[in-house]
Amino acid sequence: MKFFNKLFRNKNTSTEANKYMNNGDLEDWNNKFVLKNIEVKNIFIKALNLYNTEFCQCAYPRFQQIVGIDCRDFGESFKCFDTDLLIDIVKPSFYSEKSTLTDECTNEKWICKKCGSTYEYGWSDFSIAVDRKKLKLVKLNIIPQGKMTIKPIPIFIGLYGYSYPARTEINSVTLTEFEEYMTER
Numbered sequence: 001m002k003f004f005n006k007l008f009r010n011k012n013t014s015t016e017a018n019k020y021m022n023n024g025d026l027e028d029w030n031n032k033f034v035l036k037n038i039e040v041k042n043i044f045i046k047a048l049n050l051y052n053t054e055f056c057q058c059a060y061p062r063f064q065q066i067v068g069i070d071c072r073d074f075g076e077s078f079k080c081f082d083t084d085l086l087i088d089i090v091k092p093s094f095y096s097e098k099s100t101l102t103d104e105c106t107n108e109k110w111i112c113k114k115c116g117s118t119y120e121y122g123w124s125d126f127s128i129a130v131d132r133k134k135l136k137l138v139k140l141n142i143i144p145q146g147k148m149t150i151k152p153i154p155i156f157i158g159l160y161g162y163s164y165p166a167r168t169e170i171n172s173v174t175l176t177e178f179e180e181y182m183t184e185r
């Protein structure tokens, strides 16, 4: 229950609502979360196929933006489910090597198999309940081709953690808006 209280950012209303949540409600909540993950996974697969038709994911600023969301940049402690999922899905497009960095529980240097751009992958847990992945571009080996990013950063699945950035920094959008953003329409 605690997990779901923190799943979405509107903490006050969700906490209030969860006081009255029965097992059926919780199951419904869980089903919605699983469905959101499946929907976004499909969008990411579609977007990555599109990026790889001509170039690779590295040429797309919106890919860099979503894969690079890192709570430390905001001085907060949260995970972005959309970012963790995108990192998992894009992982086979990279070789990984030992990193010289030691600021995360796990540090790896990731190299794009197609263009050779390099990234720093990191994973850390802030507690038994909250952990997050990040993938930050270090050296771009390709000319950016994709559309520009926008702010606030649009996400769909949501954030989970102890403290959150302002909605002017990261904000939820509809599934259609998120698909259009990631697939450059």
Ligand SMILES: [Zn+2]
Residues within 6 Å of the ligand: 056, 057, 058, 059, 112, 113, 114, 115, 116, 117, 142
């Ligand atoms: Zn690349």
